[in-house]
Amino acid sequence: MSTNRQHPVISMVAGETSGDMLAARLLSGLRPRLPESLMHGIGGPRMAEYGFVNDWPMEKLSVRGLFEVLAHYREISGIRNQLRERLLAERPDVFIGVDAPDFNLGLETDLREAGIPTMHYISPSIWAWRGGRIKKIKKAVSHMLVVFPFEEAIYQQAGIPATYVGHPLAQVIPEQVDVQAARQELGLDTRFPVIAMLPGSRMSEIKYNTAAFIGAARLLMQREPNLQILVPMAGQKQREYFIRLLVENKLDDVPLIVTDGKSHSCIAAADAVLVASGTATLEVALYKKPMVIAYKMMEASWQILRHMGYQPWVGLPNILEQRFIVPELLQSAATPQALADALWKQLTDDANRAHLTERFSTMHASLLRDSANVTAEAVMKVIAQSR
Secondary structure, X not given: OOOOOOOOEEEEXXXXXXXXXXXXXXXXXXXXXXXXXXXXXXXXXXXXXXXXXXXXXXXXXXXXXXXXXXXXXXXXXXXXXXXXXXXXXXXXXXXXXEOOHHHHHHHHHHHHHOOOOXXXXXXXXXXXXXXXXXXXXXXXXXXXXXOOOOHHHHXXXXXXXXXXXXXXXXXXXXXXXXXXXXXXXXXXXXXXXXEEEEOOOOHHHHHHHHHHHHHHHHHHHHHOOOOEXXXXXXXXXXXHHHHHHHHHOOOOOOOOEEEEOOHHHHHHHOOEEEEEOOHHHHHHHHOOOOEEEEEOOOHHHHHHHOOOEOOOOOOHHHHHHOOOOOOEEEHHHOXXXXXXXXXXXXXXXXXXXXXXXXXXXXXXXXXXXXXXHHHHHHHHHHHHHHO
């Protein structure tokens, strides 16, 4: 594909908060190379800081769970169709799908068939479940940007160009964490222990995880009344919904410190973390914190998804270690009592804490590359080949 445009046009889609962060890291390396280029599509506030133009709000795509997605299918499908027609007419120099494979891979397939180069940033977890998707990926993706060292070989063996770019979080999160500075920033009492609870950034995650997470908080405070419990919320909508759920579940008497954003500060300040499965589990590991991974979803979605995996782990720290280095409590196992018991052990077991610090430090080093510049260079090469 060739174009007479003076400046390349780049389209991107990020579907949730973690994708917004990852895409912003890419843009931090790309924008200085292409200061005049139009970069547009679907993204979040961090991408906007680099001049990214949002054609639709990212929150429209932030839905998890098979049946939850079905409820929003018409709207999401309509957005994808409109975006596809716009991009087929515009013919950007490259389209970059950032995670959100259920939305992006189909769009990428249509664009690539029309001769528009496509890149995908963050591989779907084909090594964890639904491995057959690599055939679909081969049709959809001109070049894959992968964030774990073992993924590059998987794609190269399948004949899909891939670049290991390191995990952006490994560069964003310091290797040595200043716990006291984080506690001071949040106004915490340094005499007493701190737990962070991250029920998720999606509304559906908050819906299903809140009662069990905060129920566990109540039980923990019976053991340690001075416990300080941090709950970061991704935005105002999430915060309002979370508080409503506390009232509905009669948990609004549990003393919590609910923050707007500041999830990294909350993790940094914590002695232990209860975290919903997803990218946040890796964030907690990079902050070298003991954790319990938990997740609940609509029961019908769970019954389908539980049979589609072929690894025994769902949390990224466990997947990277290929063993249960931290506990996972999923669906019916994630009761308030079970979560409280597991989290108490993570909070009080000093030998376990030392072991996790060592393993997570090694993990951090293995994921550390100059991801902003490595990803930008890979994008620039694809653009150069298309012009």
